[in-house]
Amino acid sequence: MGTRDADTVAPESCPTSSGMPVLGLGTWQNTDADQCAESVETALETGYRHIDTAQAYDNEEAVGEGIARADVDREEIFLATKIWISNLAREDVLETARESLDRLGVDYVDLLYVHWPARTYDPEETLGAFEQLYEEGLIENVGVSNFLPEQLEEALELCDAPILANQVEMHPLLPQSELRETCADNDVEVVAYSPLARGDVFDRPEIQEIAEKHGVSEAQVSLAWLREKGVTAIPKATGGDHIRDNWASLSLDLDDEDIEAIDSIEERNRAVDPEFGPWNQ
Ligand SMILES: NC(=O)c1ccc[n+]([C@@H]2O[C@H](COP(=O)([O-])OP(=O)(O)OC[C@H]3O[C@@H](n4cnc5c(N)ncnc54)[C@H](OP(=O)(O)O)[C@@H]3O)[C@@H](O)[C@H]2O)c1
DSSP, X not given: OOOOOGGGSOGGGSOEETTEESBOEEOTTOOOHHHHHHHHHHHHHHTOOEXXXXXXXXXXXXXXXXXXXXXXXXXXXXXXXXXXXXXXXXXXXXXXXXXXXXXXXXXXXXXXXXXXXXXXXXXXXXXXHHHXXXXXXXXXXXXXXXXXXXXXXXXXXXXXXXXXXXXXXXXXXXXXXXXXXXXXXXXXXXXXXXXXXXXXXXXXXXXXXXXXXXXXXXXXXXXXXXXXXXXXXXXXXOXXXXXXXXXXXXXXXXXXXXXXXXXXXOOOOOSOOOTTSGGGO
């Protein structure tokens, strides 16, 4: 397998599961408004059709600007945002979701996540408000993020609107086996955030060897491994080089030996670990 060139991957080759494109663009810490709009525009023009933002990233307006600038119809784009942990009381969900739509310049989002099950999160009240947004047509799907298996199961019981995905940190140094099983049992997609472990996967010799063998970047190896696990990945990339490099992972097929070598990595590394994370309670 030779070096992968992003230009050889057509947009329509981006596979989907449940209608969600399996590779998206992350935007956390892409806070310079011009830069962020440019990243989103470049991604959409490269072929990406899934963009991930959040109220807490302080860039919803710039993401909306990038979407407006790109020559891609809104209906073709899978747009996700998240309600921050201080806004999860019923009235705040209803009000701030509308504010997010205004900042994004859209009349619906494809996926609205509960960013973390923390602070003002009250399962019944919060998910009741998400249900209302779903019924009003402002969101196409409910998402949860950073939910432990038991919290996901509780949410599934309480929420009448479809819960499409649980967005959690996942990469070769945090394979999330138990959580993936719970998601699979309940037809909930896993979306991997920090799919490059914020750069830490690049230093693993197993990943480096596989990258060299296929003539691709370490980033592509990590993203192809996630795809092989049936997981959607949303790597954050700012400039065109990284955006295109990650896109090219869609045409990298790892073989059984590669997958086994990555599965055998024993190092564990959680890159995003705030005190309010449910695993710290
Ligand atoms: N739900 C949550 O609680 C949560 C938490 C964390 C993240 N997220 C979401 O997940 C997204 C991704 O996670 P993340 O931003 O934490 O980390 P990440 O995607 O694992 O890593 C991003 C870092 O890797 C670099 N990079 C990207 N592509 C590269 C490539 N091909 N070669 C070399 N370096 C590359 C980026 O640099 P450049 O920026 O310079 O391109 C950036 O420094 C976030 O942006 C956000 O949308 C969600």
